[in-house]
Structures are given as structure tokens and as C-alpha cells.
Amino acid sequence: MWWFSSPRIVFGEDSLEFLESLDGRFLIVTDENLVKAGVVDKVTRYLKGEYEIFDGVEPDPSFEIVEEGVTVAQSFKPDCIIGVGGGSSLDVAKGIRIIYENPDLDPEEISPWTDVEEKGIKLILIPTASGSGSEGSNAIVLTKKDEYRKIASVHPRIMADYAIIDPEMVKELPERVAAFTGLDALSHAIDAYVSAWKNDFADGLCIQACKLLFNYLPRACKDRNDREAVEKVHNAATLAGLAIGSSQAGLSHSLGHSIGGVFHIPHGFACGISLPYTTKYYSRFAMEYYEELAYHLGIQAKGEQAVDELVKRIRSLLASLNVPDTLREIFKEYGIGEKEFYDNLDKLVYNASTDNTVLTLIDIPSEEDFERLFIYAFEGKEIDF
Amino acid sequence: MPKFFSQEWIDKFVEAINSNEEYEKAAKDWEGDFLFVVEPDGELEEPKYAYIDLYHGKAREGYVVEDPSQVKTAFEFSGKFSDWKKLLAGEIDPIKGLVTRKFKLKGNMAMVMRYTKAAKLLVECTKQVETEF
Numbered sequence: 001m002w003w004f005s006s007p008r009i010v011f012g013e014d015s016l017e018f019l020e021s022l023d024g025r026f027l028i029v030t031d032e033n034l035v036k037a038g039v040v041d042k043v044t045r046y047l048k049g050e051y052e053i054f055d056g057v058e059p060d061p062s063f064e065i066v067e068e069g070v071t072v073a074q075s076f077k078p079d080c081i082i083g084v085g086g087g088s089s090l091d092v093a094k095g096i097r098i099i100y101e102n103p104d105l106d107p108e109e110i111s112p113w114t115d116v117e118e119k120g121i122k123l124i125l126i127p128t129a130s131g132s133g134s135e136g137s138n139a140i141v142l143t144k145k146d147e148y149r150k151i152a153s154v155h156p157r158i159m160a161d162y163a164i165i166d167p168e169m170v171k172e173l174p175e176r177v178a179a180f181t182g183l184d185a186l187s188h189a190i191d192a193y194v195s196a197w198k199n200d201f202a203d204g205l206c207i208q209a210c211k212l213l214f215n216y217l218p219r220a221c222k223d224r225n226d227r228e229a230v231e232k233v234h235n236a237a238t239l240a241g242l243a244i245g246s247s248q249a250g251l252s253h254s255l256g257h258s259i260g261g262v263f264h265i266p267h268g269f270a271c272g273i274s275l276p277y278t279t280k281y282y283s284r285f286a287m288e289y290y291e292e293l294a295y296h297l298g299i300q301a302k303g304e305q306a307v308d309e310l311v312k313r314i315r316s317l318l319a320s321l322n323v324p325d326t327l328r329e330i331f332k333e334y335g336i337g338e339k340e341f342y343d344n345l346d347k348l349v350y351n352a353s354t355d356n357t358v359l360t361l362i363d364i365p366s367e368e369d370f371e372r373l374f375i376y377a378f379e380g381k382e383i384d385f
Numbered sequence: 386m387p388k389f390f391s392q393e394w395i396d397k398f399v400e401a402i403n404s405n406e407e408y409e410k411a412a413k414d415w416e417g418d419f420l421f422v423v424e425p426d427g428e429l430e431e432p433k434y435a436y437i438d439l440y441h442g443k444a445r446e447g448y449v450v451e452d453p454s455q456v457k458t459a460f461e462f463s464g465k466f467s468d469w470k471k472l473l474a475g476e477i478d479p480i481k482g483l484v485t486r487k488f489k490l491k492g493n494m495a496m497v498m499r500y501t502k503a504a505k506l507l508v509e510c511t512k513q514v515e516t517e518f
Contacts, residue, residue: 001481001485001487002481002485003484003485106495108494108495108498109493109494109495110494111483111490111494111497111498112480112483112484113483113484113486113489113490114494151498151499153498154484196478197478197481353410353411353502354411354499354500354501354502354503356498356501358501358502358505359480359501359502359505360480364407364502364505364506366407367410
């Protein structure tokens with residue numbers, strides 16, 4: 001027995017107009033940059049009822065931010081919580097809804113088998129980036145600051161009631177942000193397709209998301225006025241988010257969560273740059289799945305050659321987005337040097353090998369293999385183990 | 386072949402845990418004992434209980450429990466007999482089993498969520514014990 005669940009999805013141009021059909025009090029969960037940039041106004045102009053904005057969401061949001069948002073909710077008493085933003089704001093909105101409905105629940109205690117009450121508070125998620133897929137998944141990723149680590153919580157009640165996938169919300173996304181968020185979506189789609197929990201309901205979404213991202217992401221990054229490409233990438237991110245909601249993320253995210261927790265580089269870069277390495281390494285466990293995925297992407301080769309072609313395709317996508325294919329190069333952009341990387345290697349390995357995403361790997365790499373994966377991805381070495 | 390949840394079976398389970406290096410690494414800071422519960426269904430009339438003390442990557446002791454009210458553990462993992470059989474046969478993924486409520490886990494979830502790999506490896510250890518049901 002397993003599940004595939006999804007919010008009701010409103011998509012395409014003008015889908016924000018759906019908000020006009022709703023009544024009640026609205027709590028908007030977002031970050032202050034989106035408020036300043038006027039992005040939140042695109043949402044509030046459609047709201048008929050009273051609303052309050054909680055704009056305290058930070059990058060790599062912590063458990064404490066969820067608690068702050070719950071305090072605002074307890075004072076404002078919303079009927080509906082609307083998350084507006086990237087994965088961080090949407091995750092915090094999900095966290096606020098479940099804790100607002102269950103005030104005695106410690107956010108750290110949320111597990112898939114925790115008993116929770118549903119009190120009818122609606123949750124609407126409106127992504128302003130095309131990557132996290134948070135709007136389509138029943139997971140929250142929050143940072144435990146004192147442990148430098150991200151913790152993923154999964155629960156059916158985390159799933160939103162509605163997701164609004166309006167390309168209007170992402171049209172001003174800067175090129176660099178569009179690149180790393182798109183790479184996050186690609187990591188979701190590939191990870192989910194080779195997961196031990198892969199299933200018939202999610203596989204097709206992964207294939208379509210990969211096709212859209214390989215075809216449209218470079219165009220969407222280069223020209224945000226390319227409406228077709230921007231919309232296709234926006235849809236792809238949600239498709240991939242739905243897929244990981246059922247099949248779960250995998251090895252590129254084990255590395256990505258760990259890198260993000262320690263060095264705070266954008267999650268999409270951490271996962272996307274890990275992908276060529278995790279794909280080649282993990283093909284020892286999932287050769288058939290990679291071969292199948294490669295076939296759907298138009299790669300005719302078989303076996304290991306198919307994997308190599310797929311890796312080439314990923315590297316070529318990175319290059320077309322002006323994203324390096326080594327951790328060393330991306331770390332440089334964020335002022336992280338070789339010494340800092342190697343000084344933190346043990347922590348990276350430990351956090352990756354105990355990340356929740358390892359649960360749905362066909363086989364869990366040993367700590368030695370995790371260490372090599374980090375070093376190879378840092379140095380840009382071809383996987384040969 | 387030891388009978389499921391007999392003292393001999395628990396000893397073999399403890400042995401399997403203590404010889405698993407990956408588990409030892411994954412659970413190196415874990416402190417918390419477990420009560421495992423097999424709930425009766427069609428094939429089993431009375432519940433069965435086993436106590437296992439897990440500490441820093443090792444199982445310190447394990448024994449059959451006759452009266453669960455006499456033991457107070459940090460965690461309790463329970464499920465129906467037929468589902469336990471499927472779990473040991475690898476037909477149920479342990480985490481999916483929990484999510485779909487075939488199994489129940491009580492205890493500090495914040496702690497469990499940090500040791501998910503260890504939890505998975507712990508279940509893998511049960512599969513190493515040849516079992517007569």
C-alpha cells in the first residue's frame with residue numbers, strides 16, 4: 001500500500017484570479033524582499049477578505065521561524081494561510097498551518113506517523129520560483145541551527161489544499177535564481193525516478209519534468225520574457241515536486257541537504273552540481289532506471305553508456321546555465337575555500353549519510369563512499385568507484 | 386531455526402545488530418531502549434513482547450517480556466503479526482509501514498527523525514535472523 005497525493009492545482013496565466021473565489025481571513029507567509037519587490041501585491045489584489053502579512057521568512061528557514069509565524073496566526077486567527085515565495089516561504093507556511101492547528105505539537109516532532117488534528121484551516125501555496133516543488137509535496141525542510149543541519153518532516157496534513165502555478169509570479173526571477181531553482185527541480189525529477197519508492201503514479205511526472213527542464217530551462221534562464229519557456233519550467237517544478245511527494249528525493253539531495261546545512265549555498269546549486277556524480281555512482285544500484293529515463297530523453301545508448309550520456313546531458317545543461325560542475329568552483333563564488341571544505345568534510349559526510357533522503361535509496365552508500373562522493377564532486381573527478 | 390520473538394530469536398537479533406558496522410556508525414550517539422510488540426491477528430492469539438536496549442550503536446541486552454506493564458522504554462514499535470512477517474520477508478518497507486499505519490512508533494520523534502538510517506538498518510538486522518513463525 002502506498003499513496004500519491006496532490007493539492008488541487010490551478011495553473012497557467014491568470015490562475016491567480018482563482019483567489020477571488022475565496023472568502024475569509026488570510027495570513028500571507030512570505031519574505032520581506034518579495035513584499036518590497038511588489039510580488040506579494042500580485043496576490044493581495046485578488047483577496048476579498050482581511051489579510052495580514054508575516055514576512056519573517058529567512059533563507060534556510062529554521063524551526064523558530066515557524067513558531068514566530070504561529071504566534072502571528074494565533075493573534076490574527078486566519079481561515080486560510082497563503083504561502084508566497086520560494087521553497088522557504090512555502091515550507092514555513094506548511095509548518096505554520098500544521099502547528100496552528102496543533103499548538104501542542106513540537107515542529108521537530110512531526111513525523112509521517114504523528115497523530116494530528118485537522119481544523120479546516122486552508123493552505124494555499126503560490127511559488128515565486130520554479131524549483132522547490134514544495135507546493136506539490138507533503139514535506140517541510142527546516143534548519144536546525146545549532147546542528148548546522150536540515151531536517152525534512154513529512155506528513156499527509158502538510159499537503160496544501162491548493163497550489164497556484166501562475167507564470168506571472170516568476171517572470172521577474174533573476175537569471176541566476178532561475179538557474180539554481182531549475183536545477184533543484186531537475187534533481188527532484190531524477191532522484192524520484194530512481195528511488196526505491198518509485199511508482200507508476202510518479203514516474204511519468206519525472207519523465208515529463210526532465211523533458212521540460214532539459215528543453216526549456218536554458219531558454220527560461222536567458223530570457224524571462226520567453227513566456228512559453230518560463231511557463232514550462234514553472235510547471236516542470238511542480239510536476240517534480242508531486243513526484244518526490246510520493247517517490248521521495250534521493251542521493252543528490254542527501255549531498256545537497258548536507259552542503260546547504262554546512263555552507264548555506266543555494267540548495268539548487270548544491271543538488272544540481274552533485275547530480276553528475278550521484279547519477280554515475282548510483283547507477284550501480286539503478287542502472288535499469290537510468291537507462292529507461294535516458295531513453296525517454298532521447299538517448300539511444302544502453303547500460304553504462306546510457307548513464308554516461310545522461311551525465312553528459314546534465315553537465316551540458318549546467319554549462320548552458322553558466323553553472324560550474326564542481327563544488328570547488330561554486331564554493332569560490334560564495335567565498336568558501338579548499339581548507340574550509342576539507343575541515344568540514346567529516347560533518348558533510350555524517351550529515352549526508354544520516355539525512356532522511358537515504359531512506360529511499362535502493363542501497364545506502366557507506367560513509368567511505370559518501371566521503372569520496374564529496375571529494376570527487378569538489379575536485380571534479382570522474383566517478384571511478 | 387529460532388521461533389519468532391523467542392529468547393533464542395532475540396539473542397540472534399542482538400548478535401546481528403552488534404555485528405553490523407554500518408548500524409554502529411549510524412547509531413553512534415543513539416541512546417534509547419525499545420519495546421517491540423507483536424499484536425495478535427488471525428494467526429496469533431496472544432501478543433508477544435521483546436525488550437532491546439540500544440546504546441551508542443550496540444544492543445546492550447535483549448529479552449522476552451511477559452508483562453509489558455513491567456517495562457518502561459523510551460520507544461515502542463508495534464504491529465500485527467501478519468505485518469511483522471511481511472516486514473521480515475522484505476515485503477513491507479519499514480518507513481512505508483509506519484506511514485501507512487501498519488506499524489506504530491511511540492517515543493521522541495524528534496530523536497527518531499535524526500536516526501532514520503539507523504532505524505532502517507535495525508530492521509535490516511531482523512531479516513538476517515532465520516525465523517520460524
